[in-house]
Amino acid sequence: DAGVTQSPTHLIKTRGQHVTLRCSPISGHKSVSWYQQVLGQGPQFIFQYYEKEERGRGNFPDRFSARQFPNYSSELNVNALLLGDSALYLCASGYRWGEETQYFGPGTRLLVL
Amino acid sequence: AQTVTQSQPEMSVQEAETVTLSCTYDTSENNYYLFWYKQPPSRQMILVIRQEAYKQQNATENRFSVNFQKAAKSFSLKISDSQLGDTAMYFCALQKAAGNKLTFGGGTRVLVKP
Secondary structure (H helix, E strand, C coil): CCCCEEECCEEEECCCCCEEEEEECCCCCCEEEEEEECCCCCCEEEEEEECCEEEEECCCCCCEEEEECCCCCEEEEECCCCHHHCEEEEEEEECCCCCCCCEECCCEEEEEC | CCEEECCCCEEEEECCCCEEECCEEECCCCCEEEEEEEECCCCCCEEEEEEECCCCCCCEECCEEEEEECCCCEEEEEECCCCHHHCEEEEEEEEECCCCCEEECCCEEEEEEC
């Protein structure tokens, strides 16, 4: 079975631009979570979705938004990019809500110039 | 609010030796899960081991084992018979039973020397 997939793998943007990152969960998984990992730090929670509904949001500005589609894939959108948004963006999927181990994708490395 | 603290930024160990990574956490929840994830230079986050807080027995996965002390809110990882492929960042993480949000520590870099 395929694991969690993310696209693109790398991305370079300039300040003020918009970016869309994509994630496909493991087949059968209905939960998707997004994390931001700045170099040298642990991942920070951004969003979580289950059954296409937002179930949690971390301490990130409104420039960050996300959604989950009927096939359980997900998009993370970031508007008005700042230099500080440069990071590895990780997607994790789980089979159900709560009490569940999550599995991570390879991440999207975003560089904002 | 939940917090996870890893006090060792970096550790080195000789191949075939044993290394123990420390993790302490804070939560007001009674039901939760603790994880150790490994992140090699490829940056892929890989699950190493999982512990349910309601289980007293410490989890083991091959060469990896944990020492879970619930009262002390401590969750250490022991890597036995270290191999070169164990070289990576190791993150301790906490997840409430009701929800999928993971709270991570700052990580410990492990270097296995030949």
